[in-house]
Amino acid sequence: MRKHLVLVGGGHAHMVTLENISLFVEKGYKVTVIAPSFHHYYSGMGPGMLGNTYLPEAIRFATKQVVTQQGGIFVKDRVVRIDPVKKLAFTRGGSQFAYDVLSFNAGSYVPMESVPEDRGNIYPVKPIEKLMEASEKLKILFKGKGCTVSIVGGGPSAAEVAGNVWQLARAAKGYLPKIRIFAGKKFMARFPASIRCRVFSVFRKRGIEIIEKGYVKDVTNDKITLENGEIFDTDFVFMALGVIPSSLFELSGLPMGPDKGLRVNKYLQSVAYPEIFGGGDCIYFENQPLDKVGVYAVRENPVLFHNLMASLDGTSLEPFDPGPDYLLIFNLGGKIGILKKNRFVFGGRLAFYIKDYIDRKFIRRFQNIEKIN
Ligand SMILES: Cc1cc2nc3c(=O)[nH]c(=O)nc-3n(C[C@H](O)[C@H](O)[C@H](O)COP(=O)(O)OP(=O)(O)OC[C@H]3O[C@@H](n4cnc5c(N)ncnc54)[C@H](O)[C@@H]3O)c2cc1C
Numbered sequence: 001m002r003k004h005l006v007l008v009g010g011g012h013a014h015m016v017t018l019e020n021i022s023l024f025v026e027k028g029y030k031v032t033v034i035a036p037s038f039h040h041y042y043s044g045m046g047p048g049m050l051g052n053t054y055l056p057e058a059i060r061f062a063t064k065q066v067v068t069q070q071g072g073i074f075v076k077d078r079v080v081r082i083d084p085v086k087k088l089a090f091t092r093g094g095s096q097f098a099y100d101v102l103s104f105n106a107g108s109y110v111p112m113e114s115v116p117e118d119r120g121n122i123y124p125v126k127p128i129e130k131l132m133e134a135s136e137k138l139k140i141l142f143k144g145k146g147c148t149v150s151i152v153g154g155g156p157s158a159a160e161v162a163g164n165v166w167q168l169a170r171a172a173k174g175y176l177p178k179i180r181i182f183a184g185k186k187f188m189a190r191f192p193a194s195i196r197c198r199v200f201s202v203f204r205k206r207g208i209e210i211i212e213k214g215y216v217k218d219v220t221n222d223k224i225t226l227e228n229g230e231i232f233d234t235d236f237v238f239m240a241l242g243v244i245p246s247s248l249f250e251l252s253g254l255p256m257g258p259d260k261g262l263r264v265n266k267y268l269q270s271v272a273y274p275e276i277f278g279g280g281d282c283i284y285f286e287n288q289p290l291d292k293v294g295v296y297a298v299r300e301n302p303v304l305f306h307n308l309m310a311s312l313d314g315t316s317l318e319p320f321d322p323g324p325d326y327l328l329i330f331n332l333g334g335k336i337g338i339l340k341k342n343r344f345v346f347g348g349r350l351a352f353y354i355k356d357y358i359d360r361k362f363i364r365r366f367q368n369i370e371k372i373n
Contacts, residue, residue: 002030003312006089006099008079008248009106010035010063012042012297013279016305017103018066019369025071029312032073032097034089038064041128043294044359047157050131051164051333052171053356059128059363062370079106081251084273101275101311103304104262108243108281108292115239120221122237125157134238135168141236142172148233150224152216153240154183155190156330159199161238163333166206170334179208180232182216182224191340198338198347199330206334243292245282257284266319268304275311279304288322295326298362329355 005024007014010033024031041049045059064074077091082102089097110124123134141147149165151158162181169177181187181203187210188196203210211226218225219239224232245261255263255272261284263271270276271286280297290296303320310317328340329351337351 002028003100004030004032004098005308005312006097006102007031007033008035008089008102008104009280009282010040010061010067011105011107011280012040012294013300013304014103014105015061015298015366016301017308018063019366020305021067021070021072024309024312027309027313030073031067031071032075033063033067034075034077034079034091034097035063036076036078037127037129038062038074038076041132042359042363043126043128044355045363046125046128046131047160047164047331047333048356048359049128050135050161051167051331052135053164053167053331053335056132061363061366066369079248081248082254082276084252084254084270084276087275099275101277101308103308104249104276104278104282105280105297105304106246106248106282108245110239110241110243112239115219121235122219122221122239125153125161125238125240126243131161134236138165138168138236139172142169142174142177144174146175146177147235148178148180149236149238150232150234151179151181151238151240152219152224153238153242154181154187154212155240155242156188156328158183158238158240159188159203160331160333161240162203162208163206163331163336165238165333166208167333176207177235179206180224180234181208181210182226182232183210183212184215186212192343192345194345195338195340198345199332202332202334202336202347243281245284249282257286257289259284259289267307267317268300268320269307269311269317277304277307277311285320285322290322293326293328296322299323327358329358331355 039060041060048054067074077093082089217227249262262278279300281292307317330338335352338347339351
């Protein structure tokens with residue numbers, strides 16, 4: 001029987017493997033990709049899509065098309081659990097898949113348990129598809145009377161979302177909304193003062209309010225309540241509270257890191273099951289815990305591709321080296337960016353255009369695969 005490679009999720013760390021599915025097929029391996037959506041959206045351009053800088057089609061990768069045109073099988077479903085002993089993956093739709101080698105790139109999500117079931121105008125900042133829906137709703141809201149948009153969370157995704165909501169509203173030429181960021185005790189706390197000051201300065205000029213009075217206790221469709229009891233009215237809410245890996249590792253009894261991500265060794269391989277690999281936000285790299293940024297998912301690509309093939313071929317694995325400090329650029333909307341590399345920081349239009357250039361180049365490279373095969 002043909003050896004079977006199952007890819008769980010078609011995220012940023014699986015791009016090179018997806019690009020090379022035909023190589024697996026030529027060698028006689030069967031490849032199945034299980035993902036909940038026909039497309040994968042590039043998160044680095046997500047806030048820009050929210051702000052209308054990019055169309056949804058410009059920032060996505062046609063996963064299903066790329067898989068099937070190379071002879072792989074695409075299954076639109078979500079893996080909910082695996083049985084690592086029997087080597088079976090189970091999906092929400094009730095199917096099961098036997099595998100010889102399996103790789104997880106199932107990403108991370110914003111926990112929404114504290115939010116009411118009726119989430120009319122409450123949106124998580126991930127999955128990125130949600131930002132597309134939010135953008136359409138906001139355009140309608142901005143046409144009416146003045147409104148308030150709240151962003152719960154104090155990190156870079158809160159900053160990027162706030163800045164791009166402002167851009168969207170300005171372009172709508174209706175009433176400018178009140179935009180409030182509920183940043184806990186300190187906005188952008190893990191970043192140096194050089195970055196924080198720049199973000200504060202940009203947002204102050206735009207009238208975006210940053211609230212650092214403490215954590216949010218309760219969120220409903222029209223109210224934000226702080227732990228100190230203070231209540232704020234709202235019309236629309238983004239939840240940007242930080243992300244956690246999928247619960248599927250816990251449900252599968254797989255060894256995990258403290259963040260409940262799949263615990264992997266230097267080969268991006270499960271520490272308990274050598275035929276299981278993973279990359280991106282859903283792993284805990286035990287040699288050196290990694291930030292949950294797309295940069296690492298992208299850097300993991302060639303190693304993950306090599307090791308999946310090597311594992312099927314029975315040849316040697318390659319170690320993953322996370323590499324040096326990475327370039328960070330925040331898109332604050334209004335074509336303003338803030339760039340950080342090591343200790344070097346600058347802000348302004350140039351920073352935005354550098355990000356725009358890098359991001360467009362990245363997505364174009366993978367969108368080109370749709371045409372080649
Ligand atoms: C608003 C925002 C802006 C960001 N901007 C940047 C940036 O500019 N630069 C940067 O480096 N990082 C950025 N990040 C961080 C970045 O989003 C993540 O680090 C990156 O998405 C991780 O890639 P991933 O492939 O692991 O996960 P994801 O991008 O989340 O992809 C996971 C994939 O798996 C699929 N999937 C999920 N669950 C299952 C399941 N159970 N079964 C099968 N498939 C599943 C999903 O549909 C998705 O396609 C940003 C994050 C946010 C929220």
